[in-house]
Amino acid sequence: MHVVLPGGVDDPSVPSGGNSYDRRVCRELVALGVDVRETAVGGAWPGSGDTTALARSLAAVPDGGVVLLDGLVACGVPDVVVPHAGRLRLVVLVHLPLADETGLAPDVAAALDAAEREVLRAAAAVVGTSPWASRRLVEHHGLDPDRVRTVVPGVDPAPLAPGTDGVSRVLCVASVTPRKGHDVLLDALATVVDVPWTLDCVGPGTAPRHGLGDRVRFTGPLHGEALDRAYAAADLFVLASRAETYGMVVTEALARGIPVVASSVPDALGGGGVLVPPGDVAALAAELRRWFDDERARAALREAARRRRDQLTGWAEAAGSMAEVLVRVRG
Known part of the structure; x- marks a missing residue:
């Protein structure tokens, strides 16, 4: 099986859920006995990737070959990908629909959306990373539901987190981009400055300006x-x-029994915490106030996190689901 990934998938300076998913699924497929042949295609996808290298990689695959393509690479360039759909069995893995990235100009978002639709309709199969994401791809792009499959990310088992004092240390793990809503989080925390909380934001990107010292x-x-x-x-x-297709960092927190308040991650959260509307500072602030002020609310969130911890599945299961998709496509 051939896999086409974005360049930088192994670069520790730019971690992402998509890169982690790609790398881990490939490793687990190898463990299952799949002959995985990877190609990383450089450039700043989807806007300015190395389309020449992508075209060369696809052309090198023999007729009838199964190719798993990361959607970040494939979905913006139908002129490169679609001509191979007749001779190759293309499977496109969509981590986030291209037009869902926050901050895109309307004309750019529309162009990416149209390009993605053309690629996904030509693919032999499409993989979404959550039930919600798969449903949205079917509905938004008019895809045949039988060609869309869901392969939810796995998570590694981890020991229960001891925490700091049980209340005050807040953690956010996410790239510092508009879509991740650091501004929403900081504005919400600014309403509870009477509480001695601290916040660690872990992830690449430039820290936004704030008045929280x-x-x-x-x-x-x-x-x-x-x-x-x-x-x-x-x-x-x-x-x-503001938008997620799954939210792997949420399950990584839940695997450690850490209580969670989040938005846009219903499938990852799975009842293991509190889900608030995306972009709603007031709703997030209210939940943070409840967490800081109400011990019973904290206890309930801890219990919910531990219940969800027991329901999480590993990467071997995720790779097994992906292998089923690939076997079905190969025929």
């Missing part, structure tokens, strides 16, 4: 033991995203 720390990306320590110290995990 040294109570807020933007650490940049963390990896390995440093990231584990950040999770272990957290009393509450918050993700204020």
Whole structure:
């Protein structure tokens, strides 16, 4: 099986849920005995990727070959991808619909949306990373539901996080981009400055301006033991995203039993925390106030997180689901 990934998938300076998913599924497929042949295509996808390298990679695959393409690479360039749909079995993995990225100009979003629709309609199969995402792809792009499959990310088992004092240490793990809603989180926390909370924001990107002083720390990306320590110290995990297809960092927090307040992640949260409307500062502020002021509310969130922790599945199961899709496409 051939896999086409965006360049930088292994670059620790630009971690992302999509990159982590791609890398882990490939590794687990190999463990299942699948012959995986990877190609990473450089450039700033979807706007200015190396289309020449992508075309060359697809042309090198023998007729009838199965190719799993990351949607970030494939969905914006139908002129490169679609001509191969007749001779190859193309499977497109959509982490986030291209037009859903926050801050796009309307004409850019419309062009990306049309390009994505053309690619997905030509593919032999489309993979969404959550039930919600798969339903949206079917409805929005008019896809045949039988060609759309869901492969939910796995999560690694982890020890329960001891936290700090059980209340005050708040953690957010997300790239600092408009879609991740750091502005919403900071505005919500600004309404509860009478409480001695601290916030660690872990992820790449430039810290936004705020008036909360040294109570807020933007650490940049963390990896390995440093990231584990950040999770272990957290009393509450918050993700204020305006849009997500799944939200792997939420399940990583829940795997450690950390209470969660989040938006746009219904499938990842799965009853393991509180879901607030995206972009709603007042709703998030109310939940944060409840967390800081009400011990019974905190206890209920901790219990919900631990129940959800017991329901999470691993990466081997995710890879098994992906293998089923690929076997079906191969015929």
